[in-house]
Amino acid sequence: EAGVVQSPRYKIIEKKQPVAFWCNPISGHNTLYWYLQNLGQGPELLIRYENEEAVDDSQLPKDRFSAERLKGVDSTLKIQPAELGDSAVYLCASSLELISGGASNEQFFGPGTRLTVL
């Protein structure tokens, strides 16, 4: 079974330029997450989708960041314009969340996109 796929793996851009990251979750997973991981820190949630609906975007800086998951499968995260402080690893994860409740199911992570803003 293929894991979570992300592209590109690495991206170097100049500040004020736009950039986009793509994520394809594990087939059948209804929930998709974008996390930001700064150097030496743990990941922090940016946005969570249940199918095509963004159900938690409270940590997404909406002045420059946007995301979409139009068909409830793959997703794109965009930054426009990028700033120096956006240099980090952007992680995508997916899970199959059960409506019936209970303990949270496992989130599967992709390898991440390492962004460098010059």
Add this chain to the structure above:
Amino acid sequence: GNSVTQMEGPVTLSEEAFLTINCTYTATGYPSLFWYVQYPGEGLQLLLKATKADDKGSNKGFEATYRKETTSFHLEKGSVQVSDSAVYFCALSDGFGAGGTSYGKLTFGQGTILTVHP
């Protein structure tokens, strides 16, 4: 809000040494607890989990026990190998609840770098 605190790193050990990485948490309700591992150049992988108090998660010789009274989830391994060298993250999830935006969100510690020498 929720938070996870891991012991300061990095940790350097000789092969076959005993490993402990401390993790304490602050959360409302009854979170699920996780240890994730990140090998060089790879994505985060779930190492083990525990979903209620006194549960012990175990995998690949690693163990951690969910201690509600001390709000801790320390990671242990009796005999580490060179191949265990990685970054280890403790995390918690609110899991499922009656609505709310924390559904399925993972809160991570800052990570602990483990290096094992032959």
